[in-house]
Amino acid sequence: MATMNMIQALNSAMSTMMARDPSVVVFGEDVGYFGGVFRATDGLQKKYGAHRCFDTPIAEGGIVGAAIGMGAYGMRPVVEIQFADYIYPAFDQLTSEAARIRYRSAGDFNVPIVVRTPYGGGIFGGQTHSQSPEGLFTHVVGLKVVIPSTPYDAKGLLISSIEDDDPVIFLEPKRLYTGPFDGRHDVAVKPWSVHPASEVPEDYYRVPLGKASIVRPGEDVTILSYGTMVHVALAAAQESGVDAEVIDLRSLIPLDLETIMASVNKTGRCIVVHEATKTSGFGAELAALVQRECFYQLESPVERVTGWDIPYPHAFEWQYFPGPTRVAAAMRQAMEA
Amino acid sequence: MATMNMIQALNSAMSTMMARDPSVVVFGEDVGYFGGVFRATDGLQKKYGAHRCFDTPIAEGGIVGAAIGMGAYGMRPVVEIQFADYIYPAFDQLTSEAARIRYRSAGDFNVPIVVRTPYGGGIFGGQTHSQSPEGLFTHVVGLKVVIPSTPYDAKGLLISSIEDDDPVIFLEPKRLYTGPFDGRHDVAVKPWSVHPASEVPEDYYRVPLGKASIVRPGEDVTILSYGTMVHVALAAAQESGVDAEVIDLRSLIPLDLETIMASVNKTGRCIVVHEATKTSGFGAELAALVQRECFYQLESPVERVTGWDIPYPHAFEWQYFPGPTRVAAAMRQAMEA
Amino acid sequence: MLHSTRLDRQAVALRPARNAPLTLRIPEPAARPGEPVNFSKLRLSAPGAVRRPALDAEPRAMHDLAYELIRVLDENGHAVGPWAPEISSATLIAGLRNMMLTRVFDERMYRAQRQGKCSFYVRSTGEEAVAVAQAAALESTDMLFGSYRSQGLLIARGYPLLKMMGQVYSNALDPLLGRQMPVMYSSREHNYFTISGNLGTQFIQAVGWAMGSALSGDTRIAASWIGDGTTAEGDFHYALTFASVYRAPVILNVVNNQWAISSFQGIAGGDEAPFAARAVGYGLPALRVDGNDFLAVYAATKWAAQRARSNHGATLIELFTYRAEAHSTSDDPSRYRPADEGAKWPLGDPIARLKQHLIARGEWSEQKHASLQEEVTAEVRNLQKEAEARGVHGNNHTASPKTMFEGVFKEPDPRLLKQRQEAGF
Amino acid sequence: MLHSTRLDRQAVALRPARNAPLTLRIPEPAARPGEPVNFSKLRLSAPGAVRRPALDAEPRAMHDLAYELIRVLDENGHAVGPWAPEISSATLIAGLRNMMLTRVFDERMYRAQRQGKCSFYVRSTGEEAVAVAQAAALESTDMLFGSYRSQGLLIARGYPLLKMMGQVYSNALDPLLGRQMPVMYSSREHNYFTISGNLGTQFIQAVGWAMGSALSGDTRIAASWIGDGTTAEGDFHYALTFASVYRAPVILNVVNNQWAISSFQGIAGGDEAPFAARAVGYGLPALRVDGNDFLAVYAATKWAAQRARSNHGATLIELFTYRAEAHSTSDDPSRYRPADEGAKWPLGDPIARLKQHLIARGEWSEQKHASLQEEVTAEVRNLQKEAEARGVHGNNHTASPKTMFEGVFKEPDPRLLKQRQEAGF
Numbered sequence A, B: 001m002a003t004m005n006m007i008q009a010l011n012s013a014m015s016t017m018m019a020r021d022p023s024v025v026v027f028g029e030d031v032g033y034f035g036g037v038f039r040a041t042d043g044l045q046k047k048y049g050a051h052r053c054f055d056t057p058i059a060e061g062g063i064v065g066a067a068i069g070m071g072a073y074g075m076r077p078v079v080e081i082q083f084a085d086y087i088y089p090a091f092d093q094l095t096s097e098a099a100r101i102r103y104r105s106a107g108d109f110n111v112p113i114v115v116r117t118p119y120g121g122g123i124f125g126g127q128t129h130s131q132s133p134e135g136l137f138t139h140v141v142g143l144k145v146v147i148p149s150t151p152y153d154a155k156g157l158l159i160s161s162i163e164d165d166d167p168v169i170f171l172e173p174k175r176l177y178t179g180p181f182d183g184r185h186d187v188a189v190k191p192w193s194v195h196p197a198s199e200v201p202e203d204y205y206r207v208p209l210g211k212a213s214i215v216r217p218g219e220d221v222t223i224l225s226y227g228t229m230v231h232v233a234l235a236a237a238q239e240s241g242v243d244a245e246v247i248d249l250r251s252l253i254p255l256d257l258e259t260i261m262a263s264v265n266k267t268g269r270c271i272v273v274h275e276a277t278k279t280s281g282f283g284a285e286l287a288a289l290v291q292r293e294c295f296y297q298l299e300s301p302v303e304r305v306t307g308w309d310i311p312y313p314h315a316f317e318w319q320y321f322p323g324p325t326r327v328a329a330a331m332r333q334a335m336e337a
Numbered sequence C, D: 001m002l003h004s005t006r007l008d009r010q011a012v013a014l015r016p017a018r019n020a021p022l023t024l025r026i027p028e029p030a031a032r033p034g035e036p037v038n039f040s041k042l043r044l045s046a047p048g049a050v051r052r053p054a055l056d057a058e059p060r061a062m063h064d065l066a067y068e069l070i071r072v073l074d075e076n077g078h079a080v081g082p083w084a085p086e087i088s089s090a091t092l093i094a095g096l097r098n099m100m101l102t103r104v105f106d107e108r109m110y111r112a113q114r115q116g117k118c119s120f121y122v123r124s125t126g127e128e129a130v131a132v133a134q135a136a137a138l139e140s141t142d143m144l145f146g147s148y149r150s151q152g153l154l155i156a157r158g159y160p161l162l163k164m165m166g167q168v169y170s171n172a173l174d175p176l177l178g179r180q181m182p183v184m185y186s187s188r189e190h191n192y193f194t195i196s197g198n199l200g201t202q203f204i205q206a207v208g209w210a211m212g213s214a215l216s217g218d219t220r221i222a223a224s225w226i227g228d229g230t231t232a233e234g235d236f237h238y239a240l241t242f243a244s245v246y247r248a249p250v251i252l253n254v255v256n257n258q259w260a261i262s263s264f265q266g267i268a269g270g271d272e273a274p275f276a277a278r279a280v281g282y283g284l285p286a287l288r289v290d291g292n293d294f295l296a297v298y299a300a301t302k303w304a305a306q307r308a309r310s311n312h313g314a315t316l317i318e319l320f321t322y323r324a325e326a327h328s329t330s331d332d333p334s335r336y337r338p339a340d341e342g343a344k345w346p347l348g349d350p351i352a353r354l355k356q357h358l359i360a361r362g363e364w365s366e367q368k369h370a371s372l373q374e375e376v377t378a379e380v381r382n383l384q385k386e387a388e389a390r391g392v393h394g395n396n397h398t399a400s401p402k403t404m405f406e407g408v409f410k411e412p413d414p415r416l417l418k419q420r421q422e423a424g425f
C-alpha cells in the first residue's frame, strides 16, 4: 500500500500493466519524454523505453486510428487525449470504427484500446479545457465509458479497462487529480492523502466495470453521480441535512442498473448530478431509466442538477459548476415535493 | 401549389432560396453536376451556375469547416453530408466551432449554415447508411436540430433553417424521400402524391423552428416522434385501436415543450418513438423532461420504443426497425399499466 | 511623440488596392455526357521509361517518380525497362486466373443484384490488376486493409467464394451473420481486415497495425487501399504523417480510378498534382504506377514491400486506373461521364494486357484463355447455385435474428438480453 | 485441370521470407536538458541566396523553395537578394514598435499571471516578426484566422490594448464578457476571427472565408496561422485540399517554432521534410522563410498576397522561428529541452535584427531604440494600471453572470431563460 493522488494512481495502473503485459503501450501528445501535461505518464518512457511510451503528432483522429490498428494487431494501446474537449477529431474513429469492429466483423477483430482523457471543469480552463462529453459516448453502442472518483478506483478501473477486450473511454475528472474537490471552491482543497481511498496497492488489482459503489448509504433520496460530482454530492448531503444515498456509478456503460433500482425503490426519490450540460446528457438516460423502472415507487420526479446548457464560460466557472449548494437545494426540494 | 415528394420539396426549398438570396450556396459530395446521390440538388447547378452549387472533396470535416468560414464571410452555405453516418469526421467542426462561435465571440461572428443529411434506415443500407445520430447533436449546445416528416414541412423547415442565423443540423428521413413509409415494409408503399402534405407551394414560405405539430389528436396516450416514426406512430395508433395523440416534434432543438406538456397533461401517458439506438438517444431527454414536468399527471411510466442498442444490422433491418407492431404493443401496454 | 498608436495603425492598414475581383475555380472534368472523351491531360510515361531507384534511396531523391508513370508492358505485351519484374509464368497465370475470377464473380453478383437477390453490389471491373497483382506481391501473412472495391485481394488469397456469396446474399453461409452489407468482407484467417463503410478510416489503422508489428519485432507488414476521392479525408493525412514519423512498415495505396461516384479526380485535387505527389511533403517515397499493367503493379508493390521489410518505412503508391463500370448498383455513370470513356481508356484492360503478355511470352494462347474463361465461369456459376440454395437476400435464410443481439461487446450486454426478450427472439 | 483454387492460393501465398525483425523509429530531438544544444540538422540558406519566382509561376516549378530558407537580412543587417522588399522606413519603424509593444505586453501579462491576476497566458516571445510583419504585408480588410499565439497581428492592427487586457483579466472591459480564456481574442472590427482553443480548426475556415470572398467577386483575401505541431490535424489537410481544388485566395502559414508544448517538430514529421514541402503534393506553391527576419517575412507574405489577389490561388508559407519561452503559463520547458536552446537560436531575435537593419539603414539608433523601449513600456504600464482598476481575474469584476445565459443562439433560448432563473440571476 502507498498513498497516492489520482495522477499517481493512474500512473501506477499503467506502470503495473506495462510491467505485466508487453502488449501494453502508451502514447499520445506529450506523454513520452515529458510525461504528459498532467504528468500521468511521468517516468513511463524512462522505465519501459520509448517504444512502450511515446509522443504522437497532434492528431487525435490519428492517435485513435493508429491505436485501433495496433489493437487489431494484438497490442493493448492506452492512449491519452490531452483534454476531453479535443476528442472530437477522433469521433469518427471511435464511433464508426472502435465501437463497431467487433460486431461488424462477427468477432473476427476486436479493439482492446483505452482512451484516457481528462474531463470537467474547475481549473479555469474555459470552454475548451472543461467539457464533459461522456453523454455522447454513452449513445455510441460498442463503447464502454468509465469514470473514477478516487485514486483507488482510478487504478483498479484503469487496469480493468486495459484488460478489457473492448474499447473503453476512460474519463478522468481532472479537478480530482490532486485532491477530493467537493465543489467548495472558496475553501482550501484537502489533499488526497487525508482521504481513505488514497490508500492504493502498488501491485495489480482490479475494480470491475459495471459495478456502482454506494459511497454514502441513506434513506431519503438517491443521488446518482460520477467523477467530481460524487464528492460534491457528499458535501451537499452534509450541507442539506437530507439523508441522501450517494451512488458513484463508476462506469456509465456498462451501467449498474440493479444498484440504482434497489436504492431508488428504497428512497423513492432520485437526483442525478453531472457537470455536463443538461439537455441529452447522461442524466437524461438515468432519469428515463429510473422513472421507467421505479415508477410506482417514485414520490417525486427525478431531478437533474447539471451544468447549464451553455459552453463552459471562463470567468463564470463557479456559476456554471453545479456545486454543493445547488445540489443541496435540489435535495431539500425533492423532499418537499 | 404543386405535388411534390420530399426530395422535390427539399430541392424546391433550396432553389427558392438561391433565387431569393445570392448568399445561399449549396455544396457537398456529388451535389453539383450530378445533383446528389438522392437527387436533392438536381438541376441547381444548371439553374444557378457552378459557383452556387458545386461538388466538394470527400472530406466532411472540410466541407463543414469551409462552410463555417463562408458563413463568417457572410454567405449562407447549405451543405450536404451524403449520409448522416458520415457526419462524424465533421463532428469537431460542428461541436467545437459552428456551435460555439457566436457565444465565444460574444456575437462578433455567427455561423448561418445548414448541414443537410439523410438519416435513418429502411433501405437496407446496413450499419453505415442507416444511422440516426440526432441525439448526439441535441447534446451540443449551440446547434439546432430539425427533422421534417412531410414534403410540406421539409420545404418550410428547410427555408426557416437557411434563414436562421445559427447552425442547423437538418436531418432528412431518407425512407420518406419518395413516400410516407409507415413501417409496413411488407406492403407496397404509397407515393407522396396521395398524402395531403405533398401539396407544396412553389414559392417561398416558412414552417417555424420550435413548433411541434399534432398530427393526430387523441385522448389516451401521447406519442412523441419525428421523421419516419411519425408515420409509424400513426399506423400504430390505427393498428392498436388506442386513441393516441401523435405529435411530430419537427425540431428537437428548439423543442416545443409546451405542446408536449399540454398533451401529456391531458392523456396522462407518453411514449417516445425513435429509430436511433435507445441508450442516451433523444428519447431519454424527452422521457426525462416529461416525467419531470408532468409527474403528477402521469399514469404510467414514459416508455421508449426505439432501435435496439446495436449497430443497424444489414439483414435484420425489419427486426431492428421499431415498426408499427412494436409501437402498437407499447400503446396497449401503456393503457394497461 | 515619435509613434502614436494611431499613426502605427495607419502605417499598417494599407488602403485596399484596386484589385480585380477575385474568382473561384470550380474544377470540371475534360468531358461530360454527350461530349467526346478527352484524355489530353493525362500524365503518362512511355513503357520502360521510368527509372527504378535503389530500395534504400532517399525519398528526397525520388520526387520525379511521383510525376512519372511506371509501366512495364509495351504495346506488344513485352515487359520492358528496369521495373520488369522477375516473375514466374505460373504466378502470372495464377494472377490472370484470379483477375478473371474476380471479374466473373463481379458480373454475376451484379446481375444477382439486378434480379433482387442481394441488396447492393460493387464491381471492381477494370481495376482487377490492382488487387490481384498486389496480393501476389505481398506475403499471405501481411495484413490487408482494403476498401469495398478490394474483393480481388480476398479472391487472390483464396478466400472461399461461397462465403463471399453467402455475405452478398446475406444467407445462412454469411460468415458475418447478416450484419454487414455485401462487399464489406472480413477475414482474420486471410489477414483481411474488416471493411468499413466509412471511407478512409482503414488507412491510419493500417499504419497502426504496422506500428504494432514493428514494435513487436515481427516481420509482417501492412498494406492499405483507398480511392482517389478518399485522399481528401483526414485519415489519409493521419496515415501519411504517422507512417512518416515512425517509419512504419506499411504500403499506402491510392487507387486512382479517375472517379469518386460522380466526381472526377480533379475534385479531390488530382489536376493540381498527381496523388502520388502527396507523399513528397511527408518525406515518403512515392511510386505512380499504371494500375492496368499487372507487371508494373507487381514490381512496384514488391519494391515497396521490400523497402518496408528492410526498415526503410512506408511507400505511397498511386495506382492509375479507370473505374470501368458504375460506382455501385446504386449508380448510373451515364449521367455524369461520356459512355465510352472507359472503353477508350488509353491504358487498356488489365486482363487483356496480361493475356497479351503471356501469349507474347509463349506461355499462353487464345484457346487456353477461352477454356480458362469457361472454367472460372463454370466455377462461379456452380458456386452461385450452391449459394442461392442457401437463401438470398430478403427471404430470411440468414442467421437467426437473435444473433443480432450478440457480439456488440465480448461479454453479453444485460441491456441487450432484455431487448432481445422484448423483441421476442 | 490447369488451375485449381488450391494451386492458385499456393502461388500467391508466398512463404514469409526470413526477414530481419522490423523496428519502429521514435524520433528524438537533437538535444535534451543537460545536453549541449545542437542545430546541426537545421536546413538554412544564406541570406539573399534564394530566388524569387514570378507571381504567376507554376507551383511545379517552385519545389526547391520548400527546401530553401528565404532570408533577406545578412549578418550586418543589410537587406540582400531578390527578396529584399521595397519598404519604407516608416513601415519598418512601425513594425519595430509593434514587435516591441507585443513583447512588452506579453511580458507584463505573463507577470500578471504569475501574480494571480489572470488565469492563463501565452507569450509569443521570439516570434513577433511572424505576426507583425505579416500584418504589415496584408491589407486591413483581409481576414485573419490566427492562433492563440497571434496577438501580434491584433496589436499591429491597432486593437486597443486595454480591451486585450480586459480579456486577459476577465474584467469589466472584457469585450467577450468573460466567456473566453485570455489570448483567445475576437474582433470583427479588426477582421480578426475568433480564436479557437481547438487547434487547427481555423485553417479550413480561412479557406472557406476566402472561397466566400471569391464567390462574391470581392477583393479581400484571408490568411491563417497554425503551429508546426498542428499540421498533423485533419483540418490542415482539408485546408490544403480545398485551397488547391478551388484555387482559393488565402495564405496558409505554418509557424514552425520548433516545439509543440514538449514535442519537438520531428514528432510532427518535420525531420522528414520541411513543413513547407507539404504544399508540393497539393500542387500549391510553398515558401520557407526565416521567421525572425522581418523583411523576409514581409516580402514572402506580400508575394503570396499578390499572388492570391491576382487569382493565382493559395500559398503555404513556413515561418521558421523558435518559441523562446514556455508554451504557456502552464508549461516548464526546462523539463524537455536545453535551457539555452532559445538563446543560441542561430537566426537570432527578430527585434534585435530589425533594429540592426534600421541602424544600418541610417534610420535608427541605440538611443532612439532605448527611448522607444521606454515609451512602449510606459504605454503598457499605464494601460495595465487602468485595466487592473477595472478588476482582475477572480475578483468578480467581470460582466454580470446573467450574461452567460445569453448569446448561445441569436434568439433567446427558453431553456436558458428557465436555467437563468434557477441560477438566481
Ligand SMILES: Cc1ncc(C[n+]2csc(CCOP(=O)(O)OP(=O)(O)O)c2C)c(N)n1
Residues within 6 Å of the ligand: B029, B058, B082, B086, B089, C149, C197, C198, C199, C226, C227, C228, C229, C230, C231, C255, C257, C259, C260, C261, C323, C327
Ligand atoms: C466518410 C464517408 N463519406 C462519404 C461516403 C459515401 N461514398 C461512398 S463511396 C464514395 C466515393 C469514393 O470514391 P473513391 O475514394 O475514389 O473510391 P472508388 O469508389 O472510386 O473506389 C463516397 C463519397 C462514405 N462511404 N464515407
Ligand SMILES: Cc1ncc(C[n+]2csc(CCOP(=O)(O)OP(=O)(O)O)c2C)c(N)n1
Residues within 6 Å of the ligand: A029, A058, A082, A086, A089, D149, D197, D198, D199, D226, D227, D228, D229, D230, D231, D255, D257, D259, D260, D261, D323, D327
Ligand atoms: C485539437 C487539440 N488538440 C490538442 C490541444 C492541446 N494543445 C494546445 S497547444 C498544443 C501544442 C501546439 O503546438 P504547435 O502547433 O506547434 O503551436 P505552438 O504552441 O508551438 O505555437 C497542444 C497539443 C488543443 N488545444 N487542441
Ligand SMILES: [Mg+2]
Residues within 6 Å of the ligand: C227, C228, C229, C255, C256, C257, C258, C259, C260, C261, C323
Ligand atoms: Mg475513385
Ligand SMILES: [Mg+2]
Residues within 6 Å of the ligand: D227, D228, D229, D255, D256, D257, D258, D259, D260, D261, D323
Ligand atoms: Mg510549435
